[in-house]
Amino acid sequence: MKAQSDIAVVGLAVMGENLILNMASKGFTVTAYNRSYHKVEIFLAGRAKDQSIRGADSIESLVASLERPRKIMLMVKSGQPVDDFIEQLLPHLEQGDIVIDGGNSQFEDSNRRTKALAEKGILYVGAGVSGGEEGALKGPSIMPGGNPEAWPHVKPIFQAISAKVKDENGELTVPCCDWVGEAGAGHFVKMVHNGIEYGDMQIICEGYLVMRDLLGMSADECQTVFAQWNQTELSSYLIEITADILGFKEDGEALVEKILDTAGQKGTGKWTGVTALHLGVPLTLIGEAVFARCLSAQKSQRVEAAKLIKGPAPSFSGDKQAFLNDLKHALLAAKIVSYAQGFALIQEAAKEYKWDLDYGSIAMMWREGCIIRSVFLENIKQAYDKHPELDNLMLDDYFNDVLASAQSGWRNVIAAATVNGIAMPCISSALSYFDGYRTENLPANLLQAQRDYFGAHTYERKDKPRGEFFHTNWTGRGGATSSSTYDV
Ligand code: NBP
DSSP states (O other): OOSSBSEEEEOOSHHHHHHHHHHHHTTOOEEEEOSSTHHHHHHHHTTTTTSSEEEOSSHHHHHHTBOSSOEEEEOSOSSHHHHHHHHHHGGGOOTTOEEEEOSOOOHHHHHHHHHHHHTTTOEEEEEEEESHHHHHHHOOEEEEEEOGGGHHHHHHHHHHHSOEEEOTTSOEEEESBOOOEETTHHHHHHHHHHHHHHHHHHHHHHHHHIIIIISOOOHHHHHHHHHHHTTTTTOBHHHHHHHHHHHOEETTEEGGGGSOSOOOOOSHHHHHHHHHHHHTOOOHHHHHHHHHHHHHHOHHHHHHHHHHSOOOOOOOOSOHHHHHHHHHHHHHHHHHHHHHHHHHHHHHHHHHHTOOOOHHHHHHHTSSSSTTOBTHHHHHHHHHHHOTTOSOGGGSHHHHHHHHHHHHHHHHHHHHHHHTTOOOHHHHHHHHHHHHHTOSSOTHHHHHHHHHHHHOOOBOOTTSOTTOOBOOOSSSSSOSOOOOOOOO
């Protein structure tokens, strides 16, 4: 083992332990530290035995064990614990040392911490890490942002431990980790990743619901369809595990049918939705995915409502295979809309926070190692390679063509689900966004008139240049005074 460690990892829970083992397996020497020291002892005697991993029993010994510039990665619970630990560390650090937060921190916290630490001469990195326990051990997707001066020091370690994608020669050499951008950009991208994960999961669940309740398919039959879809352009980790889950048996019966239909959530989908509202970006699909989990959690109300509120009894007559093909198109189209909305959110944040982002590179960071990994991300990379400033992914030729051919099946599925009383909040809201986005004249002319009528909020006119505002005394009773204008 080297006399001084390359990096320290603080926090020996599921992510920290596995990242340390991953780093050691790539030839780095790592110092392990945890608030409760007994976990360090257990780790050193167990999984870390005979590896290039040393323990530290105090912050002083942690800092002393590191070569300079020191790199200290926190894998602790996000929020106050991160600030508390940074406070404890600061008196022991020197100019140019690097603090990395690899937890699920809010991007505003990373904006704040990058600035506050830079004022003290300490380089801060806020890195989103995705892939859970297995990813952390074998190769996660890592999305680092923060102080760019830190990147050359952190890059060799992060790119060595991250998941890899094949290069043009078919070799697994392209790391699913690259510099995202300044301050909180890395954690912002990780947040949107998690929001997209909510959307992808809900889209799949809506497909399953239609198969089960409209087509009357068993879990085994659904499993066969998802396994087939995993050989198509829908191929992804989440479709793959869905097939596995549907085929899993307990006492000869599908376990999935025994699981209570109330979804949990830890909040990253909600943050994505709240951020979209703040930035004024329509993120309808992810928003619906969060609300779908909320509605599922109202189980006792739904049990009562199911008795009292009657809708149509689902029944399907027609060509089942053709309908399943339509359903596949509906899932694909909704997924395109979800990523188009997610990337539009990242683009708006880049403008707001003045981050210089490479959208194709972000797509490649999600290509492997994380929960939303899929072949589809390759097409997103290509779209941004062609047009780095593309306003919306749906405007890219490839995605426009896919949407054009998926459109009629997508509409058929939503029509059938609507007639049969089956809720598809994500797949149907995606279609509303798609139709709204391609509509030259929305009814917001009437909306502006309503706002001017009751609140003198003014409107712009089609027959006048943009930026000129008018107020009409609609009733003859109001005055000529208009309200000030403002944007969301
Ligand atoms: P947890 O989020 O469960 O955090 C547990 C760790 O935080 C323990 O080492 C604990 O020390 C330490 N800790 C706490 Br709690 N408060 C502390 C404080 N005030 N000062 C110092 N240490 C403190 O661990 P995790 O699931 O491994 O996740 C770590 C981070 O990675 C989190 O931000 C999480 O959101 C993120 N993440 C998790 C996953 C996943 O799949 N679990 C995936 C991606 C990202 P103790 O042992 O002394 O209590």
